[in-house]
Every structure is written in structure tokens, then in C-alpha cells.
Amino acid sequence: MLLLSIVTWFWWQPALERCRTFELGWIAEIYLRNLFLMIVVAGGLHLLLYTFKNQGKERKFDSRDLACNNGAFLFRNQVWDNMFWTLASGVTIWTGFEILMFWGFANGYVSFLSWQENPYWFVALFLLQPIWGSLHFYWIHRFLHWPPLYRLAHGLHHRNINIGPWSGMSMHPVEHLLYLSTGMIHWVLLSHPIHFLFHMQVKALEAVTSHCGFETIMAKDKEIVPMGDFFHQLHHRYFECNYGTLEMPWDRWFGSFHDGSVEANERMRERRQRIFRKKD
Ligand SMILES: [Zn+2]
Numbered sequence: 262m263l264l265l266s267i268v269t270w271f272w273w274q275p276a277l278e279r280c281r282t283f284e285l286g287w288i289a290e291i292y293l294r295n296l297f298l299m300i301v302v303a304g305g306l307h308l309l310l311y312t313f314k315n316q317g318k319e320r321k322f323d324s325r326d327l328a329c330n331n332g333a334f335l336f337r338n339q340v341w342d343n344m345f346w347t348l349a350s351g352v353t354i355w356t357g358f359e360i361l362m363f364w365g366f367a368n369g370y371v372s373f374l375s376w377q378e379n380p381y382w383f384v385a386l387f388l389l390q391p392i393w394g395s396l397h398f399y400w401i402h403r404f405l406h407w408p409p410l411y412r413l414a415h416g417l418h419h420r421n422i423n424i425g426p427w428s429g430m431s432m433h434p435v436e437h438l439l440y441l442s443t444g445m446i447h448w449v450l451l452s453h454p455i456h457f458l459f460h461m462q463v464k465a466l467e468a469v470t471s472h473c474g475f476e477t478i479m480a481k482d483k484e485i486v487p488m489g490d491f492f493h494q495l496h497h498r499y500f501e502c503n504y505g506t507l508e509m510p511w512d513r514w515f516g517s518f519h520d521g522s523v524e525a526n527e528r529m530r531e532r533r534q535r536i537f538r539k540k541d
């Protein structure tokens with residue numbers, strides 16, 4: 262991901278001078294780049310794991326196939342539905358945040374941190390991104406489970422109980438806005454556009470890899486790349502647990518941690534009963 266953000270900044274990004282005013286040319290370049298990245302990563306993983314069935318069901322979390330002929334999804338098809346929300350809403354809002362930020366950088370509304378100025382802080386910012394990302398995601402996600410917001414937005418993502426690569430960024434536009442607002446910290450935190458690109462690409466593309474439905478990508482019966490996220494897979498299976506990510510122990514601190522064991526399941530049930538008793 263780091264390499265991708267460096268390559269993007271040096272060779273795949275419109276020059277900053279062009280970003281001073283909102284013009285179709287540079288905006289379209291960023292949009293097409295993000296569209297391409299999303300199609301390659303999500304489409305590539307889908308083709309490998311679900312179309313060509315490269316490793317069958319080996320290391321797959323849920324043995325069922327993705328839903329076909331199911332009225333819960335647009336076009337009665339989970340994959341087509343997920344592709345629609347990912348590409349129409351996800352890529353557009355991801356691009357929207359990038360356009361705003363680069364317009365801010367180009368006009369000097371946001372200052373730059375250069376490598377020469379402070380190389381230690383330059384490196385540290387990459388290491389701090391997962392910590393901020395985890396904090397932001399945990400609280401946004403808890404907020405999305407607030408019943409009115411769940412009904413309005415987050416329920417759309419949760420129709421995917423059994424998940425695939427296209428499910429990761431399959432969200433309601435309101436959820437895309439909240440989820441990707443994490444990158445807006447760069448308006449106030451002194452950083453470089455590479456940090457911002459890294460942050461946005463991690464959020465958009467790791468949502469895809471973490472939802473791929475398989476723990477590991479295999480080749481010739483050998484595990485080659487760890488890919489899926491068992492922790493978040495359990496959130497899709499049981500809903501009221503594992504709201505965060507594993508970079509920070511938010512779920513342990515707030516008692517919603519689930520490791521897939523029978524004991525954790527019992528704890529989650531008790532917690533749920535306590536909440537519902539309180540509501541009654
Ligand atoms: Zn959720």
C-alpha cells in the first residue's frame with residue numbers, strides 16, 4: 262500500500278498547479294485512477310476466488326456461495342448489487358474527498374510537511390495512520406449501529422452476512438461519507454500528500470481485501486498471502502461484536518470482543534440480553 266501511494270504521488274497524480282480550480286480534466290483523471298484501482302483489486306480477487314475458484318473453499322470462512330436470486334439485493338444478485346454500491350457511490354465519494362484535499366493543498370489552504378523538514382515525523386505519520394484509522398473506524402461504526410442510522414445506512418452493508426471482495430466497499434452513500442471522512446484529518450494535521458493518498462487508498466482498498474471471505478490466498482496448496490479478516494467476518498456473522506479493527510483494542514475495552522469461541526458467543530449473548538433488558 263505504501264508503494265502504491267508513492268507511485269501514485271510521483272507518476273499517477275495530476276500536477277498540483279492544475280488542482281487550484283475545479284476543472285473536469287484533473288478531476289476525471291483522479292476518478293478514473295480510483296475506478297481502475299477498485300476494479301483491479303476487487304474484480305481481481307473476485308475472479309481469482311469466486312469465478313476461477315483458484316483454491317475451491319480452502320481457507321474460506323463461510324462455506325456458502327454468494328447470494329443469487331435473492332430479493333434483498335439489487336438485481337437479485339449479491340455481487341452485482343455490491344459492485345453497484347462500490348463503484349457508483351464508493352469510488353465517487355472516495356474521489357470527492359481526494360479532490361477537495363488536493364484543491365486545499367494546491368491553494369495553500371493546507372500546508373505541506375516535506376521530507377527534509379522532519380524525516381522522523383514523515384515516517385512516523387505512516388505508522389500512526391493505523392492507530393488513527395482504528396479509532397475513527399471504531400467510533401463511526403458504533404454510531405452507524407445506532408438504530409436510526411442503521412436503518413438509514415449501515416443495514417445496506419450488513420445485508421452481506423456471507424461476504425466477498427465486492428462487499429467491503431458496498432455501503433450506503435451516508436456510510437461512505439462517514440467512513441472515508443477519516444482522511445479529513447489531513448486538513449488539520451501537518452502531513453504530505455503521500456500520507457493522505459496512503460490513508461485513503463488503505464481505507465478504500467483494504468476494505469476490499471479484508472472482506473474477501475478467505476483467510477489466505479493459496480497457490481499450489483501453499484498459503485502465500487494473508488488476506489481476509491476473521492475478526493470483521495465475525496461482525497458480519499453476529500452483528501453486535503467486533504466493531505473495530507485489531508490495531509487498537511477498542512472492543513476489548515468496551516466488552517464487545519469476539520474471537521469466534523463458544524465462550525465469546527455466550528458473553529455476547531449475555532451482553533445483548535442486558536442491553537435489551539435495559540431498553541424494556
Ligand atoms: Zn456493522
Ligand SMILES: [Zn+2]
Nearest residue numbers: 418429493497
Ligand atoms: Zn464489513
